[in-house]
Amino acid sequence: MNTRRLRAFVAVAEELHFTRAAARLYLAQQSLSKQIAELEADVGTPLLTRTSRRVELTPAGAVFLDAARDVLARLDQGVTQARSVGRGEHxxxxxxxxxxxxxxxxxxxxxxxxxxxxxxxxxxxxxxxxxxxxxxxxxxxxxxxxxxxxxxxxxxxxxxxxxxxxxxxxxxxxxxxxxxxxxxxxxxxxxxxxxxxxxxxxxxxxxxxxxxxxxxxxxxxxxxxxxxxxxxxxxxxxxxxxxxxxxxxxxxxxxxxxxxxxxxxxxxxxxxxxxxxxxxxxxxxxxxxxxxxxxxxxxxxxxxxxx
The missing domain is CATH 3.40.190.290 (D-Maltodextrin-Binding Protein; domain 2)
Structure with missing residues:
Protein backbone atom coordinates (compact mmCIF):
# COMPACT_ATOMS: atom_id res chain seq x y z
CA MET A 1 0.00 0.00 0.00
CA ASN A 2 1.38 3.42 -0.92
CA THR A 3 0.21 7.01 -0.94
CA ARG A 4 -0.21 7.03 -4.72
CA ARG A 5 -2.91 4.38 -4.44
CA LEU A 6 -4.51 6.19 -1.50
CA ARG A 7 -4.70 9.45 -3.45
CA ALA A 8 -6.14 7.61 -6.43
CA PHE A 9 -8.83 6.04 -4.26
CA VAL A 10 -9.75 9.36 -2.61
CA ALA A 11 -10.06 11.02 -6.01
CA VAL A 12 -12.37 8.30 -7.33
CA ALA A 13 -14.39 8.26 -4.10
CA GLU A 14 -14.91 12.01 -4.30
CA GLU A 15 -15.65 12.16 -8.01
CA LEU A 16 -17.51 8.82 -8.22
CA HIS A 17 -16.35 8.83 -11.82
CA PHE A 18 -13.16 7.24 -13.16
CA THR A 19 -12.76 9.58 -16.11
CA ARG A 20 -13.02 12.73 -13.99
CA ALA A 21 -10.78 11.26 -11.30
CA ALA A 22 -8.15 10.32 -13.89
CA ALA A 23 -8.20 13.85 -15.32
CA ARG A 24 -7.89 15.29 -11.81
CA LEU A 25 -4.79 13.16 -11.17
CA TYR A 26 -3.36 13.58 -14.68
CA LEU A 27 -3.41 9.80 -15.15
CA ALA A 28 -4.59 7.51 -17.88
CA GLN A 29 -7.86 5.87 -16.89
CA GLN A 30 -6.32 2.42 -17.35
CA SER A 31 -3.53 3.29 -14.89
CA LEU A 32 -6.04 4.62 -12.36
CA SER A 33 -8.13 1.45 -12.59
CA LYS A 34 -5.00 -0.62 -11.99
CA GLN A 35 -4.09 1.38 -8.86
CA ILE A 36 -7.58 0.96 -7.43
CA ALA A 37 -7.47 -2.79 -8.06
CA GLU A 38 -4.06 -3.02 -6.39
CA LEU A 39 -5.31 -1.05 -3.39
CA GLU A 40 -8.35 -3.31 -3.02
CA ALA A 41 -5.98 -6.28 -3.09
CA ASP A 42 -3.87 -4.65 -0.37
CA VAL A 43 -6.89 -3.98 1.82
CA GLY A 44 -8.41 -7.37 1.11
CA THR A 45 -11.93 -6.29 0.25
CA PRO A 46 -13.76 -4.35 -2.52
CA LEU A 47 -13.86 -0.61 -1.86
CA LEU A 48 -15.88 0.42 -4.93
CA THR A 49 -18.65 -1.03 -7.02
CA ARG A 50 -18.65 0.10 -10.62
CA THR A 51 -20.95 -0.47 -13.52
CA SER A 52 -21.06 1.08 -16.97
CA ARG A 53 -23.30 3.81 -15.54
CA ARG A 54 -21.97 4.71 -12.11
CA VAL A 55 -19.40 4.21 -9.36
CA GLU A 56 -20.31 3.78 -5.68
CA LEU A 57 -18.47 3.19 -2.44
CA THR A 58 -18.99 -0.13 -0.71
CA PRO A 59 -19.62 0.03 3.06
CA ALA A 60 -15.96 -0.95 3.52
CA GLY A 61 -14.95 1.78 1.09
CA ALA A 62 -16.85 4.42 3.02
CA VAL A 63 -14.98 3.46 6.21
CA PHE A 64 -11.64 3.31 4.42
CA LEU A 65 -12.19 6.73 2.83
CA ASP A 66 -12.12 8.44 6.22
CA ALA A 67 -8.91 6.64 7.14
CA ALA A 68 -7.29 7.45 3.80
CA ARG A 69 -8.11 11.14 4.08
CA ASP A 70 -6.74 11.24 7.62
CA VAL A 71 -3.49 9.51 6.64
CA LEU A 72 -2.93 11.80 3.66
CA ALA A 73 -3.75 14.94 5.64
CA ARG A 74 -1.30 13.99 8.40
CA LEU A 75 1.37 13.08 5.88
CA ASP A 76 0.98 16.36 3.99
CA GLN A 77 1.10 18.33 7.21
CA GLY A 78 4.17 16.42 8.35
CA VAL A 79 5.93 17.15 5.08
CA THR A 80 5.11 20.85 5.41
CA GLN A 81 6.39 20.97 8.98
CA ALA A 82 9.53 19.00 8.14
CA ARG A 83 10.36 21.39 5.31
CA SER A 84 9.79 24.30 7.65
CA VAL A 85 12.17 22.88 10.24
CA GLY A 86 14.64 22.07 7.49
CA ARG A 87 14.67 25.74 6.51
CA GLY A 88 15.52 26.64 10.10
CA GLU A 89 11.98 27.63 10.98
CA HIS A 90 10.01 26.41 13.99
Missing part, protein backbone atom coordinates in the same frame (compact mmCIF):
# COMPACT_ATOMS: atom_id res chain seq x y z
CA UNK A 91 6.36 25.44 14.02
CA UNK A 92 4.45 28.03 16.06
CA UNK A 93 1.34 27.31 18.12
CA UNK A 94 -0.59 30.39 19.23
CA UNK A 95 -2.25 29.70 22.58
CA UNK A 96 -4.94 32.09 23.75
CA UNK A 97 -6.27 32.49 27.27
CA UNK A 98 -8.22 34.82 29.49
CA UNK A 99 -7.26 35.59 33.06
CA UNK A 100 -6.22 32.50 34.99
CA UNK A 101 -5.89 30.22 31.96
CA UNK A 102 -5.91 26.69 33.46
CA UNK A 103 -4.90 27.96 36.93
CA UNK A 104 -2.27 25.84 38.75
CA UNK A 105 -2.34 23.37 35.87
CA UNK A 106 -1.21 25.92 33.27
CA UNK A 107 2.57 25.59 33.76
CA UNK A 108 2.24 21.81 33.98
CA UNK A 109 0.34 21.61 30.69
CA UNK A 110 2.74 23.96 28.92
CA UNK A 111 5.75 22.11 30.31
CA UNK A 112 4.40 18.73 29.25
CA UNK A 113 3.68 20.06 25.76
CA UNK A 114 7.20 21.51 25.44
CA UNK A 115 8.66 18.11 26.33
CA UNK A 116 6.43 16.35 23.85
CA UNK A 117 7.07 18.84 21.03
CA UNK A 118 10.54 20.31 21.63
CA UNK A 119 10.73 21.82 18.15
CA UNK A 120 7.47 23.76 18.51
CA UNK A 121 7.37 27.34 19.73
CA UNK A 122 4.48 28.47 21.90
CA UNK A 123 3.13 32.00 21.65
CA UNK A 124 0.90 32.88 24.62
CA UNK A 125 -1.69 35.61 24.09
CA UNK A 126 -3.93 36.95 26.84
CA UNK A 127 -7.38 38.36 26.01
CA UNK A 128 -9.68 40.52 28.08
CA UNK A 129 -13.29 39.88 29.00
CA UNK A 130 -14.45 41.35 25.69
CA UNK A 131 -13.45 38.11 23.93
CA UNK A 132 -14.37 34.95 25.89
CA UNK A 133 -13.10 32.80 22.97
CA UNK A 134 -9.54 34.05 23.63
CA UNK A 135 -8.86 34.77 19.98
CA UNK A 136 -10.43 31.67 18.43
CA UNK A 137 -13.40 33.61 17.12
CA UNK A 138 -11.12 35.98 15.21
CA UNK A 139 -8.56 33.30 14.25
CA UNK A 140 -5.87 35.14 16.23
CA UNK A 141 -5.08 31.94 18.10
CA UNK A 142 -4.84 28.27 17.16
CA UNK A 143 -5.91 26.79 20.49
CA UNK A 144 -7.14 28.41 23.69
CA UNK A 145 -8.07 27.92 27.31
CA UNK A 146 -11.71 28.94 27.64
CA UNK A 147 -13.89 29.62 30.64
CA UNK A 148 -17.30 28.02 30.09
CA UNK A 149 -20.09 28.73 29.61
CA UNK A 150 -19.57 30.95 26.60
CA UNK A 151 -20.64 30.85 22.96
CA UNK A 152 -18.83 27.93 21.30
CA UNK A 153 -20.39 27.85 17.83
CA UNK A 154 -17.78 26.68 15.32
CA UNK A 155 -15.44 25.41 18.04
CA UNK A 156 -14.41 21.97 19.22
CA UNK A 157 -14.33 22.12 23.03
CA UNK A 158 -12.71 19.73 25.52
CA UNK A 159 -13.62 20.37 29.20
CA UNK A 160 -10.76 19.99 31.68
CA UNK A 161 -12.18 20.71 35.14
CA UNK A 162 -14.86 22.71 36.94
CA UNK A 163 -14.43 25.06 39.89
CA UNK A 164 -17.00 26.74 42.15
CA UNK A 165 -18.34 30.24 41.67
CA UNK A 166 -17.91 32.92 44.33
CA UNK A 167 -19.11 36.47 44.85
CA UNK A 168 -16.58 39.26 45.09
CA UNK A 169 -17.74 42.10 47.38
CA UNK A 170 -16.11 45.07 49.07
CA UNK A 171 -14.99 44.08 52.57
CA UNK A 172 -17.29 46.70 54.13
CA UNK A 173 -20.31 45.55 52.12
CA UNK A 174 -23.34 44.35 54.08
CA UNK A 175 -22.91 40.84 52.58
CA UNK A 176 -19.17 40.54 53.21
CA UNK A 177 -19.54 38.86 56.62
CA UNK A 178 -21.76 36.07 55.29
CA UNK A 179 -20.41 32.50 55.20
CA UNK A 180 -22.07 31.96 51.83
CA UNK A 181 -24.49 33.67 49.46
CA UNK A 182 -27.24 32.58 47.09
CA UNK A 183 -28.34 34.20 43.83
CA UNK A 184 -31.39 35.58 45.64
CA UNK A 185 -29.10 37.53 47.98
CA UNK A 186 -27.80 39.50 45.00
CA UNK A 187 -31.16 40.44 43.50
CA UNK A 188 -30.77 44.16 44.18
CA UNK A 189 -26.99 44.38 43.84
CA UNK A 190 -25.15 45.94 40.88
CA UNK A 191 -23.13 43.22 39.14
CA UNK A 192 -19.92 43.75 37.17
CA UNK A 193 -19.69 41.89 33.87
CA UNK A 194 -17.34 41.77 30.90
CA UNK A 195 -18.07 44.15 28.06
CA UNK A 196 -18.84 41.50 25.44
CA UNK A 197 -21.58 40.62 22.97
CA UNK A 198 -21.44 36.97 24.04
CA UNK A 199 -24.90 36.52 25.54
CA UNK A 200 -24.10 33.08 26.97
CA UNK A 201 -21.17 34.52 28.91
CA UNK A 202 -23.09 37.55 30.11
CA UNK A 203 -26.05 35.47 31.30
CA UNK A 204 -23.88 33.21 33.41
CA UNK A 205 -21.84 35.90 35.13
CA UNK A 206 -24.89 38.10 35.80
CA UNK A 207 -27.20 35.32 37.05
CA UNK A 208 -29.12 35.63 33.77
CA UNK A 209 -30.33 39.05 34.86
CA UNK A 210 -32.69 40.45 32.23
CA UNK A 211 -32.65 43.90 33.80
CA UNK A 212 -31.20 45.55 36.87
CA UNK A 213 -27.95 47.39 37.42
CA UNK A 214 -24.88 46.12 35.56
CA UNK A 215 -21.39 47.63 35.43
CA UNK A 216 -19.44 46.70 32.30
CA UNK A 217 -15.69 46.09 32.44
CA UNK A 218 -13.05 45.09 29.92
CA UNK A 219 -10.72 43.02 32.09
CA UNK A 220 -10.68 41.06 35.31
CA UNK A 221 -8.35 43.56 36.97
CA UNK A 222 -10.76 46.36 36.06
CA UNK A 223 -13.59 44.28 37.48
CA UNK A 224 -11.71 43.83 40.76
CA UNK A 225 -11.13 47.57 41.08
CA UNK A 226 -14.83 48.21 40.52
CA UNK A 227 -15.65 45.77 43.33
CA UNK A 228 -12.96 47.22 45.63
CA UNK A 229 -14.48 50.67 45.12
CA UNK A 230 -17.90 49.37 46.13
CA UNK A 231 -19.44 50.15 42.75
CA UNK A 232 -20.63 46.58 42.17
CA UNK A 233 -20.16 43.00 43.22
CA UNK A 234 -19.10 40.29 40.78
CA UNK A 235 -19.66 36.61 40.14
CA UNK A 236 -16.26 35.09 39.53
CA UNK A 237 -14.38 31.76 39.71
CA UNK A 238 -13.17 30.72 43.16
CA UNK A 239 -9.57 30.94 41.94
CA UNK A 240 -9.83 34.74 41.99
CA UNK A 241 -9.17 34.59 45.73
CA UNK A 242 -5.81 32.91 45.07
CA UNK A 243 -4.72 34.49 41.81
CA UNK A 244 -6.04 38.06 41.86
CA UNK A 245 -6.64 39.21 45.45
CA UNK A 246 -7.34 42.89 45.91
CA UNK A 247 -7.22 45.07 49.02
CA UNK A 248 -10.68 45.49 50.50
CA UNK A 249 -12.23 42.68 48.44
CA UNK A 250 -13.71 39.55 49.97
CA UNK A 251 -14.75 36.43 48.08
CA UNK A 252 -17.79 34.59 49.45
CA UNK A 253 -18.88 31.13 48.20
CA UNK A 254 -21.99 31.22 45.99
CA UNK A 255 -24.26 28.29 46.76
CA UNK A 256 -27.12 27.05 44.62
CA UNK A 257 -25.31 28.11 41.45
CA UNK A 258 -23.18 26.08 39.04
CA UNK A 259 -19.43 26.39 38.82
CA UNK A 260 -17.56 27.38 35.70
CA UNK A 261 -15.56 24.97 33.58
CA UNK A 262 -12.10 25.48 32.18
CA UNK A 263 -11.73 23.90 28.77
CA UNK A 264 -9.26 23.77 25.92
CA UNK A 265 -10.68 24.46 22.46
CA UNK A 266 -9.85 25.06 18.82
CA UNK A 267 -11.76 26.04 15.70
CA UNK A 268 -13.75 23.15 14.23
CA UNK A 269 -11.68 21.38 11.59
CA UNK A 270 -8.45 23.15 12.58
CA UNK A 271 -6.98 20.08 14.28
CA UNK A 272 -3.44 19.92 12.92
CA UNK A 273 -0.66 18.01 14.61
CA UNK A 274 0.24 20.69 17.16
CA UNK A 275 -3.36 21.62 17.96
CA UNK A 276 -4.31 18.00 18.42
CA UNK A 277 -1.16 17.43 20.45
CA UNK A 278 -1.96 20.37 22.72
CA UNK A 279 -5.46 19.06 23.43
CA UNK A 280 -4.12 15.57 24.13
CA UNK A 281 -1.42 16.97 26.39
CA UNK A 282 -3.86 19.14 28.34
CA UNK A 283 -6.32 16.31 28.95
CA UNK A 284 -3.53 13.89 29.91
CA UNK A 285 -2.00 16.38 32.34
CA UNK A 286 -5.34 17.02 34.02
CA UNK A 287 -6.01 13.28 34.31
CA UNK A 288 -2.61 12.82 35.96
CA UNK A 289 -2.87 15.76 38.38
CA UNK A 290 -5.96 14.56 40.23
CA UNK A 291 -4.95 16.05 43.56
CA UNK A 292 -4.52 19.50 42.06
CA UNK A 293 -7.87 19.24 40.31
CA UNK A 294 -9.50 18.23 43.61
CA UNK A 295 -8.06 21.29 45.34
CA UNK A 296 -9.30 23.56 42.54
CA UNK A 297 -12.79 22.10 42.80
CA UNK A 298 -13.05 22.50 46.57
CA UNK A 299 -14.92 25.64 47.60
CA UNK A 300 -13.80 25.34 51.21
CA UNK A 301 -11.45 28.13 52.17
CA UNK A 302 -12.38 30.40 49.29
CA UNK A 303 -13.59 33.07 51.68
CA UNK A 304 -10.81 35.56 52.05
CA UNK A 305 -10.25 39.19 52.77
CA UNK A 306 -7.08 40.82 51.53
CA UNK A 307 -5.02 42.42 54.22
Missing amino acids: AVLRVGFIVGAALELTPLILGDFAERYPDARLELREFGLTDPTAGLGTAETDVAFLRLPCATDGLDVYPLFTEPSVVGVRSTHRLAARESLTPADLADEPIAVGRTSDAVWRDFWTLARADGPLVETSSHSEEMEVVAAGLACCITPAAAARFTPRPAVRFVPLTGYPGSTVAVAHRAGADGTLVRGFVETATATVARERETVAVIGNVAGTQTQSR
Whole structure:
Protein backbone atom coordinates (compact mmCIF):
# COMPACT_ATOMS: atom_id res chain seq x y z
CA MET A 1 0.00 0.00 0.00
CA ASN A 2 1.38 3.42 -0.92
CA THR A 3 0.21 7.01 -0.94
CA ARG A 4 -0.21 7.03 -4.72
CA ARG A 5 -2.91 4.38 -4.44
CA LEU A 6 -4.51 6.19 -1.50
CA ARG A 7 -4.70 9.45 -3.45
CA ALA A 8 -6.14 7.61 -6.43
CA PHE A 9 -8.83 6.04 -4.26
CA VAL A 10 -9.75 9.36 -2.61
CA ALA A 11 -10.06 11.02 -6.01
CA VAL A 12 -12.37 8.30 -7.33
CA ALA A 13 -14.39 8.26 -4.10
CA GLU A 14 -14.91 12.01 -4.30
CA GLU A 15 -15.65 12.16 -8.01
CA LEU A 16 -17.51 8.82 -8.22
CA HIS A 17 -16.35 8.83 -11.82
CA PHE A 18 -13.16 7.24 -13.16
CA THR A 19 -12.76 9.58 -16.11
CA ARG A 20 -13.02 12.73 -13.99
CA ALA A 21 -10.78 11.26 -11.30
CA ALA A 22 -8.15 10.32 -13.89
CA ALA A 23 -8.20 13.85 -15.32
CA ARG A 24 -7.89 15.29 -11.81
CA LEU A 25 -4.79 13.16 -11.17
CA TYR A 26 -3.36 13.58 -14.68
CA LEU A 27 -3.41 9.80 -15.15
CA ALA A 28 -4.59 7.51 -17.88
CA GLN A 29 -7.86 5.87 -16.89
CA GLN A 30 -6.32 2.42 -17.35
CA SER A 31 -3.53 3.29 -14.89
CA LEU A 32 -6.04 4.62 -12.36
CA SER A 33 -8.13 1.45 -12.59
CA LYS A 34 -5.00 -0.62 -11.99
CA GLN A 35 -4.09 1.38 -8.86
CA ILE A 36 -7.58 0.96 -7.43
CA ALA A 37 -7.47 -2.79 -8.06
CA GLU A 38 -4.06 -3.02 -6.39
CA LEU A 39 -5.31 -1.05 -3.39
CA GLU A 40 -8.35 -3.31 -3.02
CA ALA A 41 -5.98 -6.28 -3.09
CA ASP A 42 -3.87 -4.65 -0.37
CA VAL A 43 -6.89 -3.98 1.82
CA GLY A 44 -8.41 -7.37 1.11
CA THR A 45 -11.93 -6.29 0.25
CA PRO A 46 -13.76 -4.35 -2.52
CA LEU A 47 -13.86 -0.61 -1.86
CA LEU A 48 -15.88 0.42 -4.93
CA THR A 49 -18.65 -1.03 -7.02
CA ARG A 50 -18.65 0.10 -10.62
CA THR A 51 -20.95 -0.47 -13.52
CA SER A 52 -21.06 1.08 -16.97
CA ARG A 53 -23.30 3.81 -15.54
CA ARG A 54 -21.97 4.71 -12.11
CA VAL A 55 -19.40 4.21 -9.36
CA GLU A 56 -20.31 3.78 -5.68
CA LEU A 57 -18.47 3.19 -2.44
CA THR A 58 -18.99 -0.13 -0.71
CA PRO A 59 -19.62 0.03 3.06
CA ALA A 60 -15.96 -0.95 3.52
CA GLY A 61 -14.95 1.78 1.09
CA ALA A 62 -16.85 4.42 3.02
CA VAL A 63 -14.98 3.46 6.21
CA PHE A 64 -11.64 3.31 4.42
CA LEU A 65 -12.19 6.73 2.83
CA ASP A 66 -12.12 8.44 6.22
CA ALA A 67 -8.91 6.64 7.14
CA ALA A 68 -7.29 7.45 3.80
CA ARG A 69 -8.11 11.14 4.08
CA ASP A 70 -6.74 11.24 7.62
CA VAL A 71 -3.49 9.51 6.64
CA LEU A 72 -2.93 11.80 3.66
CA ALA A 73 -3.75 14.94 5.64
CA ARG A 74 -1.30 13.99 8.40
CA LEU A 75 1.37 13.08 5.88
CA ASP A 76 0.98 16.36 3.99
CA GLN A 77 1.10 18.33 7.21
CA GLY A 78 4.17 16.42 8.35
CA VAL A 79 5.93 17.15 5.08
CA THR A 80 5.11 20.85 5.41
CA GLN A 81 6.39 20.97 8.98
CA ALA A 82 9.53 19.00 8.14
CA ARG A 83 10.36 21.39 5.31
CA SER A 84 9.79 24.30 7.65
CA VAL A 85 12.17 22.88 10.24
CA GLY A 86 14.64 22.07 7.49
CA ARG A 87 14.67 25.74 6.51
CA GLY A 88 15.52 26.64 10.10
CA GLU A 89 11.98 27.63 10.98
CA HIS A 90 10.01 26.41 13.99
CA ALA A 91 6.36 25.44 14.02
CA VAL A 92 4.45 28.03 16.06
CA LEU A 93 1.34 27.31 18.12
CA ARG A 94 -0.59 30.39 19.23
CA VAL A 95 -2.25 29.70 22.58
CA GLY A 96 -4.94 32.09 23.75
CA PHE A 97 -6.27 32.49 27.27
CA ILE A 98 -8.22 34.82 29.49
CA VAL A 99 -7.26 35.59 33.06
CA GLY A 100 -6.22 32.50 34.99
CA ALA A 101 -5.89 30.22 31.96
CA ALA A 102 -5.91 26.69 33.46
CA LEU A 103 -4.90 27.96 36.93
CA GLU A 104 -2.27 25.84 38.75
CA LEU A 105 -2.34 23.37 35.87
CA THR A 106 -1.21 25.92 33.27
CA PRO A 107 2.57 25.59 33.76
CA LEU A 108 2.24 21.81 33.98
CA ILE A 109 0.34 21.61 30.69
CA LEU A 110 2.74 23.96 28.92
CA GLY A 111 5.75 22.11 30.31
CA ASP A 112 4.40 18.73 29.25
CA PHE A 113 3.68 20.06 25.76
CA ALA A 114 7.20 21.51 25.44
CA GLU A 115 8.66 18.11 26.33
CA ARG A 116 6.43 16.35 23.85
CA TYR A 117 7.07 18.84 21.03
CA PRO A 118 10.54 20.31 21.63
CA ASP A 119 10.73 21.82 18.15
CA ALA A 120 7.47 23.76 18.51
CA ARG A 121 7.37 27.34 19.73
CA LEU A 122 4.48 28.47 21.90
CA GLU A 123 3.13 32.00 21.65
CA LEU A 124 0.90 32.88 24.62
CA ARG A 125 -1.69 35.61 24.09
CA GLU A 126 -3.93 36.95 26.84
CA PHE A 127 -7.38 38.36 26.01
CA GLY A 128 -9.68 40.52 28.08
CA LEU A 129 -13.29 39.88 29.00
CA THR A 130 -14.45 41.35 25.69
CA ASP A 131 -13.45 38.11 23.93
CA PRO A 132 -14.37 34.95 25.89
CA THR A 133 -13.10 32.80 22.97
CA ALA A 134 -9.54 34.05 23.63
CA GLY A 135 -8.86 34.77 19.98
CA LEU A 136 -10.43 31.67 18.43
CA GLY A 137 -13.40 33.61 17.12
CA THR A 138 -11.12 35.98 15.21
CA ALA A 139 -8.56 33.30 14.25
CA GLU A 140 -5.87 35.14 16.23
CA THR A 141 -5.08 31.94 18.10
CA ASP A 142 -4.84 28.27 17.16
CA VAL A 143 -5.91 26.79 20.49
CA ALA A 144 -7.14 28.41 23.69
CA PHE A 145 -8.07 27.92 27.31
CA LEU A 146 -11.71 28.94 27.64
CA ARG A 147 -13.89 29.62 30.64
CA LEU A 148 -17.30 28.02 30.09
CA PRO A 149 -20.09 28.73 29.61
CA CYS A 150 -19.57 30.95 26.60
CA ALA A 151 -20.64 30.85 22.96
CA THR A 152 -18.83 27.93 21.30
CA ASP A 153 -20.39 27.85 17.83
CA GLY A 154 -17.78 26.68 15.32
CA LEU A 155 -15.44 25.41 18.04
CA ASP A 156 -14.41 21.97 19.22
CA VAL A 157 -14.33 22.12 23.03
CA TYR A 158 -12.71 19.73 25.52
CA PRO A 159 -13.62 20.37 29.20
CA LEU A 160 -10.76 19.99 31.68
CA PHE A 161 -12.18 20.71 35.14
CA THR A 162 -14.86 22.71 36.94
CA GLU A 163 -14.43 25.06 39.89
CA PRO A 164 -17.00 26.74 42.15
CA SER A 165 -18.34 30.24 41.67
CA VAL A 166 -17.91 32.92 44.33
CA VAL A 167 -19.11 36.47 44.85
CA GLY A 168 -16.58 39.26 45.09
CA VAL A 169 -17.74 42.10 47.38
CA ARG A 170 -16.11 45.07 49.07
CA SER A 171 -14.99 44.08 52.57
CA THR A 172 -17.29 46.70 54.13
CA HIS A 173 -20.31 45.55 52.12
CA ARG A 174 -23.34 44.35 54.08
CA LEU A 175 -22.91 40.84 52.58
CA ALA A 176 -19.17 40.54 53.21
CA ALA A 177 -19.54 38.86 56.62
CA ARG A 178 -21.76 36.07 55.29
CA GLU A 179 -20.41 32.50 55.20
CA SER A 180 -22.07 31.96 51.83
CA LEU A 181 -24.49 33.67 49.46
CA THR A 182 -27.24 32.58 47.09
CA PRO A 183 -28.34 34.20 43.83
CA ALA A 184 -31.39 35.58 45.64
CA ASP A 185 -29.10 37.53 47.98
CA LEU A 186 -27.80 39.50 45.00
CA ALA A 187 -31.16 40.44 43.50
CA ASP A 188 -30.77 44.16 44.18
CA GLU A 189 -26.99 44.38 43.84
CA PRO A 190 -25.15 45.94 40.88
CA ILE A 191 -23.13 43.22 39.14
CA ALA A 192 -19.92 43.75 37.17
CA VAL A 193 -19.69 41.89 33.87
CA GLY A 194 -17.34 41.77 30.90
CA ARG A 195 -18.07 44.15 28.06
CA THR A 196 -18.84 41.50 25.44
CA SER A 197 -21.58 40.62 22.97
CA ASP A 198 -21.44 36.97 24.04
CA ALA A 199 -24.90 36.52 25.54
CA VAL A 200 -24.10 33.08 26.97
CA TRP A 201 -21.17 34.52 28.91
CA ARG A 202 -23.09 37.55 30.11
CA ASP A 203 -26.05 35.47 31.30
CA PHE A 204 -23.88 33.21 33.41
CA TRP A 205 -21.84 35.90 35.13
CA THR A 206 -24.89 38.10 35.80
CA LEU A 207 -27.20 35.32 37.05
CA ALA A 208 -29.12 35.63 33.77
CA ARG A 209 -30.33 39.05 34.86
CA ALA A 210 -32.69 40.45 32.23
CA ASP A 211 -32.65 43.90 33.80
CA GLY A 212 -31.20 45.55 36.87
CA PRO A 213 -27.95 47.39 37.42
CA LEU A 214 -24.88 46.12 35.56
CA VAL A 215 -21.39 47.63 35.43
CA GLU A 216 -19.44 46.70 32.30
CA THR A 217 -15.69 46.09 32.44
CA SER A 218 -13.05 45.09 29.92
CA SER A 219 -10.72 43.02 32.09
CA HIS A 220 -10.68 41.06 35.31
CA SER A 221 -8.35 43.56 36.97
CA GLU A 222 -10.76 46.36 36.06
CA GLU A 223 -13.59 44.28 37.48
CA MET A 224 -11.71 43.83 40.76
CA GLU A 225 -11.13 47.57 41.08
CA VAL A 226 -14.83 48.21 40.52
CA VAL A 227 -15.65 45.77 43.33
CA ALA A 228 -12.96 47.22 45.63
CA ALA A 229 -14.48 50.67 45.12
CA GLY A 230 -17.90 49.37 46.13
CA LEU A 231 -19.44 50.15 42.75
CA ALA A 232 -20.63 46.58 42.17
CA CYS A 233 -20.16 43.00 43.22
CA CYS A 234 -19.10 40.29 40.78
CA ILE A 235 -19.66 36.61 40.14
CA THR A 236 -16.26 35.09 39.53
CA PRO A 237 -14.38 31.76 39.71
CA ALA A 238 -13.17 30.72 43.16
CA ALA A 239 -9.57 30.94 41.94
CA ALA A 240 -9.83 34.74 41.99
CA ALA A 241 -9.17 34.59 45.73
CA ARG A 242 -5.81 32.91 45.07
CA PHE A 243 -4.72 34.49 41.81
CA THR A 244 -6.04 38.06 41.86
CA PRO A 245 -6.64 39.21 45.45
CA ARG A 246 -7.34 42.89 45.91
CA PRO A 247 -7.22 45.07 49.02
CA ALA A 248 -10.68 45.49 50.50
CA VAL A 249 -12.23 42.68 48.44
CA ARG A 250 -13.71 39.55 49.97
CA PHE A 251 -14.75 36.43 48.08
CA VAL A 252 -17.79 34.59 49.45
CA PRO A 253 -18.88 31.13 48.20
CA LEU A 254 -21.99 31.22 45.99
CA THR A 255 -24.26 28.29 46.76
CA GLY A 256 -27.12 27.05 44.62
CA TYR A 257 -25.31 28.11 41.45
CA PRO A 258 -23.18 26.08 39.04
CA GLY A 259 -19.43 26.39 38.82
CA SER A 260 -17.56 27.38 35.70
CA THR A 261 -15.56 24.97 33.58
CA VAL A 262 -12.10 25.48 32.18
CA ALA A 263 -11.73 23.90 28.77
CA VAL A 264 -9.26 23.77 25.92
CA ALA A 265 -10.68 24.46 22.46
CA HIS A 266 -9.85 25.06 18.82
CA ARG A 267 -11.76 26.04 15.70
CA ALA A 268 -13.75 23.15 14.23
CA GLY A 269 -11.68 21.38 11.59
CA ALA A 270 -8.45 23.15 12.58
CA ASP A 271 -6.98 20.08 14.28
CA GLY A 272 -3.44 19.92 12.92
CA THR A 273 -0.66 18.01 14.61
CA LEU A 274 0.24 20.69 17.16
CA VAL A 275 -3.36 21.62 17.96
CA ARG A 276 -4.31 18.00 18.42
CA GLY A 277 -1.16 17.43 20.45
CA PHE A 278 -1.96 20.37 22.72
CA VAL A 279 -5.46 19.06 23.43
CA GLU A 280 -4.12 15.57 24.13
CA THR A 281 -1.42 16.97 26.39
CA ALA A 282 -3.86 19.14 28.34
CA THR A 283 -6.32 16.31 28.95
CA ALA A 284 -3.53 13.89 29.91
CA THR A 285 -2.00 16.38 32.34
CA VAL A 286 -5.34 17.02 34.02
CA ALA A 287 -6.01 13.28 34.31
CA ARG A 288 -2.61 12.82 35.96
CA GLU A 289 -2.87 15.76 38.38
CA ARG A 290 -5.96 14.56 40.23
CA GLU A 291 -4.95 16.05 43.56
CA THR A 292 -4.52 19.50 42.06
CA VAL A 293 -7.87 19.24 40.31
CA ALA A 294 -9.50 18.23 43.61
CA VAL A 295 -8.06 21.29 45.34
CA ILE A 296 -9.30 23.56 42.54
CA GLY A 297 -12.79 22.10 42.80
CA ASN A 298 -13.05 22.50 46.57
CA VAL A 299 -14.92 25.64 47.60
CA ALA A 300 -13.80 25.34 51.21
CA GLY A 301 -11.45 28.13 52.17
CA THR A 302 -12.38 30.40 49.29
CA GLN A 303 -13.59 33.07 51.68
CA THR A 304 -10.81 35.56 52.05
CA GLN A 305 -10.25 39.19 52.77
CA SER A 306 -7.08 40.82 51.53
CA ARG A 307 -5.02 42.42 54.22
